[in-house]
Amino acid sequence: MDLYDLLMKRRSVRNFKDKPIPEDIIEKLIDAANNAPSGGNLQPVSIIIVQKAESRIKLAEINEDQPWVKKAPLSMIFCIDFHRIKKWASLFNTEFKGENALAHFLIAYADLMCAAQNVATLAESCGLGSVYIGTIQSSLDEAREYFKIPQYVLPMMALSIGYPKSIPAGIPKLKRNVITHREKYAELNNDEIRKAFEDKYGDFDENANRYLEKAYIEVVEADKLHDKNWVEQAKKEMKKLEIKNNAQFLFKVRYPSEAMIKLNETIINSIKNAGFNFFN
Numbered sequence: 001m002d003l004y005d006l007l008m009k010r011r012s013v014r015n016f017k018d019k020p021i022p023e024d025i026i027e028k029l030i031d032a033a034n035n036a037p038s039g040g041n042l043q044p045v046s047i048i049i050v051q052k053a054e055s056r057i058k059l060a061e062i063n064e065d066q067p068w069v070k071k072a073p074l075s076m077i078f079c080i081d082f083h084r085i086k087k088w089a090s091l092f093n094t095e096f097k098g099e100n101a102l103a104h105f106l107i108a109y110a111d112l113m114c115a116a117q118n119v120a121t122l123a124e125s126c127g128l129g130s131v132y133i134g135t136i137q138s139s140l141d142e143a144r145e146y147f148k149i150p151q152y153v154l155p156m157m158a159l160s161i162g163y164p165k166s167i168p169a170g171i172p173k174l175k176r177n178v179i180t181h182r183e184k185y186a187e188l189n190n191d192e193i194r195k196a197f198e199d200k201y202g203d204f205d206e207n208a209n210r211y212l213e214k215a216y217i218e219v220v221e222a223d224k225l226h227d228k229n230w231v232e233q234a235k236k237e238m239k240k241l242e243i244k245n246n247a248q249f250l251f252k253v254r255y256p257s258e259a260m261i262k263l264n265e266t267i268i269n270s271i272k273n274a275g276f277n278f279f280n
């Protein structure tokens with residue numbers, strides 16, 4: 001399969017077989033991460049390999065009990081690692097103060113995602129499936145404590161990987177022309193914006209089951225794993241909040257604006273707890 005087809009076929013996988021991943025494949029995945037582009041080639045990235053049952057359970061627990069985190073035979077935790085660079089600099093009579101520089105942080109986070117996406121793509125080509133676990137960003141203190149992560153290291157993203165038991169059929173995406181701006185940014189008018197998201201999500205479906213199947217694949221996947229009755233919970237919430245369209249569903253049920261803003265304090269404190277301070 002050529003790379004375009006592989007990328008067009010890729011879906012986040014949340015339903016994994018109970019089958020271990022051979023060590024030689026894991027090593028190749030790590031090589032792919034290590035060979036990713038990196039700003040200034042500083043490589044401020046470390047990867048924690050999580051395979052043992054106890055660690056998988058803990059990783060799931062600190063990620064809102066997402067069932068696929070526990071089920072996946074392998075998770076990789078991608079960390080921004082300034083600890084190693086700081087030590088190296090100090091051994092050679094100089095200083096690296098990336099923890100105080102927003103520019104270093106942003107580039108390191110971009111490096112980290114380049115590394116992680118190399119893993120996701122190689123995994124796909126090896127017949128594996130993967131899903132990012134971004135919720136770790138709201139549990140940085142817990143993750144750092146359990147995985148014994150030192151100062152100046154932040155576990156910013158996890159990727160759960162395994163052989164797929166099932167792959168979601170499809171997920172709506174915006175059309176190519178909506179995300180493309182040739183030479184200059186071309187603002188969409190209200191009708192164009194309405195149409196862009198209508199094309200993506202379709203009409204809001206009063207049938208909550210059908211709607212969730214299409215627009216919120218995670219709850220349906222979770223139900224398949226019999227961990228929680230997430231569909232019923234989501235349906236109840238939709239009714240209570242009188243959800244009438246796709247945007248309301250996303251920003252009232254899934255990512256309520258106030259709750260997202262409330263997370264700022266937790267995340268900022270955790271980043272500071274790890275010795276980073278570029279907030280002033």
Ligand SMILES: Cc1cc2nc3c(=O)[nH]c(=O)nc-3n(C[C@H](O)[C@H](O)[C@H](O)COP(=O)(O)O)c2cc1C
Nearest residue numbers: 010011012013014066131132133134135136171218
């Ligand atoms: C930064 C990032 C964080 C994500 N975090 C989660 C997560 O915590 N749990 C989860 O089930 N999926 C997570 N995902 C997967 C998205 O839900 C998924 O990519 C999206 O629904 C589109 O589906 P697709 O990957 O099949 O195209 C994350 C994806 C990204 C890129």
